Amino acid sequence: xxxxxxxxxxxxxxxxxxxxxxxxxxxxxxxxxxxxxxxxxxxxxxxxxxxxxxxxxxxxxxxxxxxxxxxxxxxxxxxxxxxxxxxxxxxxxxxxxxxxxxxxxxxxxxxxxxxxxxxxxxxxxxxxxxxxxxxxxxxxxxxxxxxxxxxxxxxxxxxxxxxxxxxxxxxxxxxxxxxxxxxxxxxxxxxxxxxxxxxxxxxxxxxxxxxxxxxxxxxxxxxxxxxxxxxxxxxxxxx
Numbered sequence: 001x002x003x004x005x006x007x008x009x010x011x012x013x014x015x016x017x018x019x020x021x022x023x024x025x026x027x028x029x030x031x032x033x034x035x036x037x038x039x040x041x042x043x044x045x046x047x048x049x050x051x052x053x054x055x056x057x058x059x060x061x062x063x064x065x066x067x068x069x070x071x072x073x074x075x076x077x078x079x080x081x082x083x084x085x086x087x088x089x090x091x092x093x094x095x096x097x098x099x100x101x102x103x104x105x106x107x108x109x110x111x112x113x114x115x116x117x118x119x120x121x122x123x124x125x126x127x128x129x130x131x132x133x134x135x136x137x138x139x140x141x142x143x144x145x146x147x148x149x150x151x152x153x154x155x156x157x158x159x160x161x162x163x164x165x166x167x168x169x170x171x172x173x174x175x176x177x178x179x180x181x182x183x184x185x186x187x188x189x190x191x192x193x194x195x196x197x198x199x200x201x202x203x204x205x206x207x208x209x210x211x212x213x214x215x216x217x218x219x220x221x222x223x224x225x226x227x228x229x230x231x232x233x234x235x236x237x238x239x
Contacts, residue, residue: 016110018042018054022103023080025096029158032130033085034072035099042109043076050114050142051135056083057106060091066108067092070134086130116142117229121202123194124148127187127215129178130159132206137165139204144170149194151176153183153207183207184214191223198225209234 018040025035042054052074055066074081085096095105120143128136129152140148147170154160155178166173174190176183195201203225205215212234219225219232 016045016108018107018109019104020056020107022099022105023101025099028084028163029161031087031156031158032162033087033093033096034082035085035096036082037080039074039079039081040107041079042107043074043079043081046109048074048076049112050116050138051112052114052138053112053135055108055110056092057108058091058095065091070132070138072134072137084134086133114231117202119200120146121200121229122147122196125191125194125201125203126150127183127203127205127207129153129207130155130162133162133164135206136204137163140165140167140171147171150174151183151187153178153211181211181214184211184218187215188218195223195225198223199229201225201229203230203232205230205232207234 020037020040020042023036023038025033028034048071051070053068053070055068058065058067069083069085072082072084083096085093087093087097124139124143124146126136126139126148128150133152136150136152144167149172150164150166151174152164153176160175164173174186176186191203203219205212205219207215212232216230216232219230220227
């Protein structure tokens with residue numbers, strides 16, 4: 001399958017192409033599915049970093065469509081990893097529902113990066129939702145000894161059963177229902193109380209693009225956090 005103009009652009013930015021092979025799949029909740037893969041040489045060639053993601057290519061009524069997904073439990077020695085799909089209407093979710101061992105899918109690696117905050121903050125401040133759950137889990141593994149507060153937006157009852165890898169002694173989870181701008185309002189009301197020194201703070205944000213943009217502006221402009229201490233990426237666009 002050709003990748004269209006998006007594939008051409010990624011090639012210009014030195015995107016690297018791989019083919020992944022499905023080895024199995026499991027239904028985590030009614031709206032969340034995990035698919036297991038062999039990596040087609042990706043991990044040996046590139047290595048692994050926290051929140052690492054790849055772009056998968058799907059067929060959308062005869063046209064190429066790419067979506068980004070975070071690697072779950074990548075193992076360089078075995079060349080395996082998993083990807084997790086928050087299920088909704090669309091070609092990516094449809095593909096994951098039907099994925100069987102032996103199926104293959106094309107992928108491009110371009111744009112993913114992460115630098116461990118230096119110095120480490122006294123507490124990680126994390127804002128996300130089911131789409132960014134794999135990245136949240138990966139982030140919490142960067143410094144497991146560091147406490148964290150996680151604001152996690154939910155849309156369905158089953159979201160409360162998602163596999164967040166929390167240490168109850170160190171990680172505080174604050175679930176927020178997706179209702180209007182409630183996530184933004186709750187973060188704005190409570191996050192400042194968790195900041196002693198803006199220069200030593202680290203905030204990671206990955207939810208829908210509109211909320212991510214509003215939160216990033218708030219963190220930088222109103223709380224005066226240094227730009228390099230805020231890591232933000234819009235994971236999806238609300239309809």
